[in-house]
Amino acid sequence: MKLISNKSLLFTSLILLPVNIMMMFFPLVNILGYESSVINGILFFLLVGFRAISFSSNNIISAQDYGNHFRHNITFVLIMLLIPLILGIFSTILFSECPLSDGILFYLVIAIPNILFGYTIGLFISQLIKRFRYITFVAIFFLILLIPLIEFYFHPQVYFYNLIIGFFPGTIYDEDMTVDGLLLSYRILQLAFFIALLFISHRIFSRSIKKSVSLIIVIATVIVFFFIKPFLNYSTDLNRLEKSLKGKIHTEHFEILYSSSIDNNAALYLAQLHEYYFEQVIQNLGIGFNEKIISIVFRDENEKRKLIGAGRADIAKPWLRQIFLNYPTFDETLKHEIVHVVAGKFGTTPFKVAENLNPAMIEGIAMAIENDYDGFTVHQMAKMAFNSGYKISIERLFSGLNFFSNYSSISYIYAGSFIKYLSDTYGVAKLKQLYSDIDFYKYYEKDLSKLEEEYKLFLKNIVVEQNINTAQLYFGGKTIFKKHCARTAAYKTKKAIYLFQSGKYTEAEASFHNVYKYSGSYQALNGLLNSSIKLKKYNSAERYFSSEKNKFMGSPYKYNMELLLGDLYVLNDKIDSAKFYYDSLIVQN
Known part of the structure; x- marks a missing residue:
């Protein structure tokens, strides 16, 4: 023994x-x-x-x-x-x-x-x-x-x-x-x-x-x-969602479940926008779609996280014809999620998505049809990223799970721009075939590397007002794999925000400071400084902020930092210094 x-x-x-x-x-x-x-x-x-x-x-x-x-x-x-x-x-x-x-x-x-x-x-x-x-x-x-x-x-x-x-x-x-x-x-x-x-x-x-x-x-x-x-409460079925959300409205193509906190006028607008985007999607994809889509709209990310998970990310389940949205931001993602469900008509696998569950293809087609990223087209955003040094290999992007190795906006934009290029150049019919059978040579008589070369030549001819600061704002973030103590920091920051919102500024200040020490996250620093402002610690907040701002100069938060620093200078009666940062923001924009 x-x-x-x-x-x-x-x-x-x-x-x-x-x-x-x-x-x-x-x-x-x-x-x-x-x-x-x-x-x-x-x-x-x-x-x-x-x-x-x-x-x-x-x-x-x-x-x-x-x-x-x-x-x-x-x-x-x-x-x-x-x-x-x-x-x-x-x-x-x-x-x-x-x-x-x-x-x-x-x-x-x-x-x-x-x-x-x-x-x-x-x-x-x-x-x-x-x-x-x-x-x-x-x-x-x-x-x-x-x-x-x-x-x-x-x-x-x-x-x-x-x-x-x-x-x-x-x-x-x-x-x-x-x-x-x-x-x-x-x-x-x-x-x-x-x-x-x-x-x-x-x-x-x-x-x-x-x-x-x-x-x-x-x-x-x-x-x-x-x-x-x-x-x-260890799993969630539709019955639980209906009992929790209570609101329901039917349209020609949708059954919409929504939080009871959303008033009737807002729900009516919600329904109209669903139908408006649906018509755009089916026209762009050249497809008929007669089944009803179930759209579930939550009050906010906290309600969504509690009931289905994925609090911050709006998602779709094409095989169930379901989309899930947060009410405060639903108009930013609604069309994108509708594309996922409609694309299920020509999708494959039991999940009705792209072959091999390829994330670049799945998200690329949704980005291409949506074609709106904060007011920019996907081609404009891709050109902005490319000219500002945020370059990636399209061939690698569409291979395996490499889609998740980049900052999310970079992967989404390049995938969407490339797919839109294929659709506009070779027709949406071939794109729909490619979606369920990812063999570029079979449908385009060119391998992916050759198509990437063509796409990059096309991208060079896209005209967009170049602003490296705008590119940094959209593409300069980090993936979860590059953040420090990501899960602990996110949870502790959430608790500190609750303290701040409850008016417990001293406790919030201490909590934000503790999180910032080990995570170095902008959210924690921003919370710390706003807590200090509420406690009227203007001088100490300015000194601390000035000593930390250089850590964020290469991140999307650079501009938030400069704006907040300008506000701190105003609070300390340093008007010339404040004017310097405000003018700088105007120039960068």
């Missing part, structure tokens, strides 16, 4: 050590946080499950052995827990100034419970069957991971609660995430279920309960829990 234990410890260490060392060199996972906890949680589940099957096969020969199975494996469990924790703490301290408390909380709630879950399932399988135990365990592992896809496919939601992953907020653009009461309650319910499952496994071993009966109890419990998840 000692030999088996030593081999298991060595195998576990050889898996966990290299993986966690490698993670130290990749963004997001190089600190102790949500992403690293998910990865280690998956490893924990698999390793302890294999260990449970191996241990029960070789060492459990009596009821006493079975009752002491955790005691026999305490060293194994402790070493497994400590390897990622120690390396995660070390990496967080070495590579960032992120607070450890949030990372440890994610580790405790997401990663550690998987030890119980994986071990219990391994033991339960060992009691039920004598052959194919490892294959059965791996099959159950993938089945558990598949359940969120079922919810995502058939329900409006894009978030999910899952046994192995814990929780996923919806999109990578949603940085605001923390361990909240709902996630804690979900994990507590799971812990209770698996403690009961341990008890059932023991009863099977002692032959006081039949295997068939125990299996029926477990399967029935899992099925019942799956169907009551919407009532517990």
